[in-house]
Amino acid sequence: DIQLTQSPSFLSASVGDRVTITCRASQGISSYLAWYQQKPGKAPKLLIYTASTLQSGVPSRFSGSGSGTEFTLTISSLQPEDFATYYCQQLNSYPRTFGQGTKVEIK
Amino acid sequence: EVHLVESGGGLVKPGGSLRLSCVASGFTFSSYTMNWVRQAPGKGLEWVSLISSSSNIIYYADSLKGRFTVSRDNAKNSLYLHVNSLRAEDTAVYYCAREINDYGDYRRFDPWGQGTLVTVSS
Numbered sequence: 001d002i003q004l005t006q007s008p009s010f011l012s013a014s015v016g017d018r019v020t021i022t023c024r025a026s027q028g029i030s031s032y033l034a035w036y037q038q039k040p041g042k043a044p045k046l047l048i049y050t051a052s053t054l055q056s057g058v059p060s061r062f063s064g065s066g067s068g069t070e071f072t073l074t075i076s077s078l079q080p081e082d083f084a085t086y087y088c089q090q091l092n093s094y095p096r097t098f099g100q101g102t103k104v105e106i107k
Numbered sequence: 108e109v110h111l112v113e114s115g116g117g118l119v120k121p122g123g124s125l126r127l128s129c130v131a132s133g134f135t136f137s138s139y140t141m142n143w144v145r146q147a148p149g150k151g152l153e154w155v156s157l158i159s160s161s162s163n164i165i166y167y168a169d170s171l172k173g174r175f176t177v178s179r180d181n182a183k184n185s186l187y188l189h190v191n192s193l194r195a196e197d198t199a200v201y202y203c204a205r206e207i208n209d210y211g212d213y214r215r216f217d218p219w220g221q222g223t224l225v226t227v228s229s
Contacts (some may be wrong), residue, residue, distance in 0.1 A: 001169075007229075034215045037210040043202055043222055044152065049215035087152055091206075091214035094166045096142065 002026050002090050012107040019075040021102045023088035024048045029066045032092040035064055035073045038101075040066065047086075079104035080105070109133040109218050111203050117132075118221030123193050123227070129186040129203030129220055137181035141204040143188050145199040156188065157206070159177060192217075193227045200224050 003026040005077035013019050023033065031051040046055045048064035051071055061076040076080055083106055087100040115127040122228040129141070156177040157166045165177055176189040186203050200222040208214050 032212075033216055036216075038152075043219040044216075045219075046217040049217075050213050052123055053213065056217075060190070089152075094117070094157065095168050096154045096157070096206075096216075098144075098154065101151045 001095055002029060002093060004088055004090055004097055004099040006086075006088060006102050007043045008102060009079055009100060010103045010105070013078050015078055015080060016107045017078045017107075019078050019082075019098065019104060020072075020106075021073045021086055021088075023071045023073070023099050024067075025069045025071075025090055027089045029092035031067045032090060033064075033066070033071050034091060036087045037082075037084045038087065044087060048093050075104075080106075110207070111205065111218055111220035113203055113223040114223045115147055115203065118226045118228065119159075119193055120229050121194060121227055124189070124191045125193070125223070125225060127188040127190065127201050127223055129185045129188075131186070131205070134186040134205070135162075139207040140208065141179060141186045142206055143177060143186075144202045144216075144219075145197075146201040146202070146222075147196070150199075155201070158186070162229065177223045190225070193225070195227050198225060198227045 005024045007022045033051045035048040038044045052064045065072050085101045085103045087101050112130045113129045118147045140159045142157045145153050160179045178187045202219050202222045204216040204219045
């Protein structure tokens with residue numbers, strides 16, 4: 001199975017900060033990586049797929065990059081509604097594994 | 108609007124069984140692969156199972172094989188997960204999610220249902 005490791009697991013940031021989350025795969029997954037945002041008590045919401053394609057309706061301050069084994073999710077200017085937990089997911093093979101999550105909290 | 112609604116969760120004793128359901132609306136259900144994902148309280152997301160549009164391809168997480176069975180009824184726009192021999196560690200919110208796979212690329216899970224909580228406790 002492909003393992004995904006996110007870093008950091010937790011980060012504290014202020015409104016307006018630029019935030020970067022990294023997701024590393026245990027083997028190459030081409031660009032088959034998606035990012036999700038989850039708020040407490042809610043279902044995950046798709047942000048980015050195929051590593052860098054922004055889902056319709058998602059603000060342009062979110063961006064993704066990478067291919068192979070290393071990927072990043074960047075929030076260019078953190079907004080109050082962005083405080084949440086973020087997960088990466090690989091869709092290169094089965095099982096469709098997820099990273100352990102990165103919780104973004106208010107500093 | 109594309110929508111998924113899960114049901115069937117609840118409190119069950121260890122060793123018990125449940126059937127979880129997911130009803131789809133707003134899209135051609137029979138054209139899509141569907142997945143189950145679970146999340147234990149305070150934990151991350153764990154992929155559980157997949158079933159292809161015509162039910163000819165089915166996968167399970169290795170740790171769940173033999174206890175969980177996924178199925179679908181395209182005529183009823185419904186996805187199911189039969190969970191047997193339940194253990195305390197199966198306590199989680201269970202989500203269904205549509206898998207989109209445009210032209211073999213652009214793969215993603217969207218949308219997700221709101222989830223149904225399964226609690227395994229004596």
